[in-house]
Amino acid sequence: MSWKARLSLLLSLALLATPVITGVQAGAANQLEIFSWWTAGGEADGLNAMFQIFKQRYPGTEIINATVAGGAGTNAKAVLKTRMQGGKPPDSFQVHGGEELTSTWVKTGFMEPITSLARSEGWLSVLPKDLVDIVSYQGEMYSVPVNVHRGNVLWYNKKIFDDNKLAAPTTWQEFFKVADALKAKGITPLALGDKNKWEAAHLFEDILAATLGPEGYRGLWSGKTSWAGAGVKQALENYAKILGYVNTDHAAGTWDSAAQMLIDGKAAMNIMGDWAAGYFTSKGWKPNVNYGFAPAPGTGGTFVVVTDTFGLPKKAPHRDQALNWLRVAGSKAGQEAFNPLKGSICARTDCDLSKFDAYLRSSAADFAKNKLIPSEVHGSAAPEDFATQFNDIVNLFVTRRNVANAQKALQAACVSAKMCRK
Amino acid sequence: MPRLNRDRILAVAVLTPSVAAVGIFVYGFIGWTVYVSLSQWNSFVPDLSFAGLQNYGTLFATVRFQADLRNTLIFTVTFLAACLLIGFLLAVLLDQRVRGESLFRNIFLFPMAISFIVTGTAWQWLLNPSTGVNLLFESLGLGALRSPWYTEPRTAIFSVVLAATWQLSGFTMAMYLAGLRGIPEELMEAARMDGASEWQLYRHVIVPLLHPVTLSAVIVLGHISLKIFDLVFAMTGSGPAFSTDVPGVFMFETTFRGNRFAEGAGIAVIMLALVAVLIVPYLWYGTRTAAEA
Amino acid sequence: MAQQAAIPAIATVAPARPRPRWVRLVVYATLTLFALFYLLPVYVLMINGLKSFQEVSLSRMWVLPSSFSLDSFAKAYGKLAPNFANSVRLVIPATLVTALLGSVNGYILAKWKFRGADLLFPLLLFGMFIPYQSVLIPLVQFLQRAGDALGLSLYGTIPGLALVHIVYGIPITTLIFRNYYASVPTELIEAGRIDGAGLAGIYRHVVLPLSLPAFVVVLIWQFTAVWNEFLFAVVITNNPAQQPITVALQNLAGSQIVEWNVQMAGALLAALPTLLVYVFLGRYFLRGLLAGALKG
Structure with a gap:
């Protein structure tokens, strides 16, 4: 064991010159540490609004706002993994509902169920059942959803549509007609920016939902719908055709540069989650005035859910405070304070809609009556190792448009992620 | 104890921490990476049970990894060729008793001081097909030079080669210039006296004399290009249809985004093998001749 | 001497014989062209970093700023x-x-x-x-x-x-x-x-x-x-x-x-x-x- 001695010699030598910084330490009893990647803009404002409500209801508790910025949550997730593996969990943390919660944290034994809390708070009657299922594993609920973003939205430049007397397409057949009309006028029909790969996967996810329908789409993740089957084949063929209508420089852009193309009048349509509405708002664009919106073609009556939730880690240092935090996050007041600022709708179906803009009101109405399905690209439908392979396969498909190869690869990824047997 | 022996022991004792550190951090860690690459650790929770060569089999069957190996080959060859040619050209030009030599030299060399991340960020803007140099070409009436750059899968990798050459061709220039200045004047005069033309002089005297410089440049730039990561990561990512993907980027995403640690370790081991093929003979030969000298 | 060998430097003596005028012209033109290539990215970063927020537009990427503004640098530094x-x-x-x-x-x-x-x-x-x-x-x-x-x-x-x-x-x-x-x-x-x-x-x-x-x-x-x-x-x-x-x-x-x-x-x-x-x-x-x- 003499190498240990040598090593510590080396370590002390190296550290002589450097001050040692320690991480966030669990301190006094009346603290609450909330971990998220909501560091800026409306998200941060919304989180603070929830903190205010917490402080009114449970005074005397110091809130530690542990946020990690950058990379759309990838940095935060990495920090969280380190802390959880090191046995230093925060009291509660932001996590997307679905597989990001269950396969990363629940199945691995890091979380405590909150079903009894959900019952006593009456959440089960105000949260849609489909949504409760997304945050549940083997009959127990593991986190409380605070908001919902919609993944399957078609955005369009209203002026271009009005000038050309076009209506938002509701099916892909209509989409091709509209797109041909736009193309004839020299306007790029569909804006895409897929430099980060997930954007192209996002579009494909919406096409899958349209082609397979909500039940067929759900079956992809439970093994009931085969990746090798006719439905997926048709979706890929559909996608290949749609790609004929996107901007040629899509590989240089990102989701926001695609949204910007609508604002600049360089493209007429964009299919993206409703964080795009937040982007439009930040550029001074208004719903139903500057931009129009509709469910992505073929997905009317279906709502692709991206939901942020908070859960209860085992060994949470201040468990009682953490439970109080979950009470606030699941409450009507908490969600009404958070969501208008964040630019999303409540996970609860009983929020006061007067606080939301036209787009969010329409989204909330759909949410209450549509079939809800989980987003794969945003961590809900499949485990992370499948998600990265899915992105890769779609990325390749966008260029090669080889349906058979893509289908074979998707099936193989499904097997290797242990989602389907063979 | 005699002084010399005491000093011998002291010498070993002083070297020990560094040797131990490198032993653990280089050789120990490489060993562990090889071990991980033979395990089943392909999810968030470590699982080190033996999997044989299964991960390597998966990798070589993956389209993305096949693209990576192809890209690495194309990138290394074209990048080396570009750096050697441009570096040699600039060195020869600067060797013509040029006024402002040090200014030119500094301009050619300064990109070496900059991080690949900065280079990648800058060239990502410059080669964006809807802005960047395409705009410049248009305004100069050179619209014919417009290019889709890194958005065209078949040629995207050459955009990265362009940025890498911008950053590192000054290095070969400096090495060749140092080499040229090291050639004795008498040798060149003798060749001229024998009636050699300038072309023959370069072809038969100077270039052969610069072979050791070329070899050094190939080793240094070659190992950089085999393990390139930052530049691609900042500039294009893996590109359309993995046209700019390289093993370094794939390893990073597989391991730290996809939690497939065993496969990530497998990519790392293959990268190491590629670099070793280039470096080990050089180290072996280099240190042996140094010892004999 | 020995130390210079260990830490190499580029000798400053330039051996060459005088060349015709047009050769020198080609030499300088080529060097200048390459110098522009190496300076290009810095030029773009610099002029756009110095533009005011009102003036920034991708289509005017190559145009010199009409007035110098350090706003972008201040914001980046922040x-x-x-x-x-x-x-x-x-x-x-x-x-x-x-x-x-x-x-x-x-x-x-x-x-x-x-x-x-x-x-x-x-x-x-x-x-x-x-x-x-x-x-x-x-x-x-x-x-x-x-x-x-x-x-x-x-x-x-x-x-x-x-x-x-x-x-x-x-x-x-x-x-x-x-x-x-x-x-x-x-x-x-x-x-x-x-x-x-x-x-x-x-x-x-x-x-x-x-x-x-x-x-x-x-x-x-x-x-x-x-x-x-x-x-x-x-x-x-x-x-x-x-x-x-x-x-x-x-x-x-x-x-x-x-x-x-x-x-x-x-x-x-x-x-x-x-x-x-x-x-x-x-x-x-x-x-x-x-x-x-x-x-x-």
Whole structure:
């Protein structure tokens, strides 16, 4: 064991010159540490609004706002993994509902169920059942959803549509007609920016939902719908055709540069989650005035859910405070304070809609009556190792448009992620 | 104890921490990476049970990894060729008793001081097909030079080669210039006296004399290009249809985004093998001749 | 003489015979064309970083700003200042400690040869060529475990990252110093020995006073390498509060809300320290490059 001695010699030598910084330490009893990647803009404002409500209801508790910025949550997730593996969990943390919660944290034994809390708070009657299922594993609920973003939205430049007397397409057949009309006028029909790969996967996810329908789409993740089957084949063929209508420089852009193309009048349509509405708002664009919106073609009556939730880690240092935090996050007041600022709708179906803009009101109405399905690209439908392979396969498909190869690869990824047997 | 022996022991004792550190951090860690690459650790929770060569089999069957190996080959060859040619050209030009030599030299060399991340960020803007140099070409009436750059899968990798050459061709220039200045004047005069033309002089005297410089440049730039990561990561990512993907980027995403640690370790081991093929003979030969000298 | 061989420099005597006028013209034209190519990215970063927010537009990317505004730099600095400070805190120990270790190691390997040294040296050197991907997974595990065992935060912190740079900097600094010391005449060492000095005494009184040029080269080399490094930084420091500037710049450039002229200003800011070193100490910078490649 003499190498240990040598090593510590080396370590002390190296550290002589450097001050040692320690991480966030669990301190006094009346603290609450909330971990998220909501560091800026409306998200941060919304989180603070929830903190205010917490402080009114449970005074005397110091809130530690542990946020990690950058990379759309990838940095935060990495920090969280380190802390959880090191046995230093925060009291509660932001996590997307679905597989990001269950396969990363629940199945691995890091979380405590909150079903009894959900019952006593009456959440089960105000949260849609489909949504409760997304945050549940083997009959127990593991986190409380605070908001919902919609993944399957078609955005369009209203002026271009009005000038050309076009209506938002509701099916892909209509989409091709509209797109041909736009193309004839020299306007790029569909804006895409897929430099980060997930954007192209996002579009494909919406096409899958349209082609397979909500039940067929759900079956992809439970093994009931085969990746090798006719439905997926048709979706890929559909996608290949749609790609004929996107901007040629899509590989240089990102989701926001695609949204910007609508604002600049360089493209007429964009299919993206409703964080795009937040982007439009930040550029001074208004719903139903500057931009129009509709469910992505073929997905009317279906709502692709991206939901942020908070859960209860085992060994949470201040468990009682953490439970109080979950009470606030699941409450009507908490969600009404958070969501208008964040630019999303409540996970609860009983929020006061007067606080939301036209787009969010329409989204909330759909949410209450549509079939809800989980987003794969945003961590809900499949485990992370499948998600990265899915992105890769779609990325390749966008260029090669080889349906058979893509289908074979998707099936193989499904097997290797242990989602389907063979 | 005699002084010399005491000093011998002291010498070993002083070297020990560094040797131990490198032993653990280089050789120990490489060993562990090889071990991980033979395990089943392909999810968030470590699982080190033996999997044989299964991960390597998966990798070589993956389209993305096949693209990576192809890209690495194309990138290394074209990048080396570009750096050697441009570096040699600039060195020869600067060797013509040029006024402002040090200014030119500094301009050619300064990109070496900059991080690949900065280079990648800058060239990502410059080669964006809807802005960047395409705009410049248009305004100069050179619209014919417009290019889709890194958005065209078949040629995207050459955009990265362009940025890498911008950053590192000054290095070969400096090495060749140092080499040229090291050639004795008498040798060149003798060749001229024998009636050699300038072309023959370069072809038969100077270039052969610069072979050791070329070899050094190939080793240094070659190992950089085999393990390139930052530049691609900042500039294009893996590109359309993995046209700019390289093993370094794939390893990073597989391991730290996809939690497939065993496969990530497998990519790392293959990268190491590629670099070793280039470096080990050089180290072996280099240190042996140094010892004999 | 011997020392110049160890730390190579480009001789300034230019041998050539006079050439016809048109040849000189072609030479200057080609050089100027290449100079423009190398300056192009800096020009774009600079002019767009200096534009006011009103004036920024992608379609006017190549147009000079109508008035100079430091708004973008101020905004970029506001976002990157903590990470700039992190890089400074990282670079100082990582540079100094590695240089010291390299000097001592190089001295012993050059002047106190022992059995096995000729085998040890290439094994040590191999460490500077490896792709660091091949050590990343165990490195992260090691920093987490060792940090816990010692009660220190190593993973995810600047001190931990500095430790990593120190260890992986040992091979190159050892190489440069060894080659430099190899050219110190053995008679000087012998003379010291006759005067009764031992290993430590000769280092202190004979070798160290001669080492300044090598130290300058090594310090510049390490400073540039550590400041610009990205892979270790992005893997080891996840928390933005602990990230050095290269990682922060990459996050800034990938961010959807930051204006692109701010990103350009940020890129210049990240490049500034190494550029300044290059401008003022370029000669030594070049020698470091050549020393790393030309091995003595």
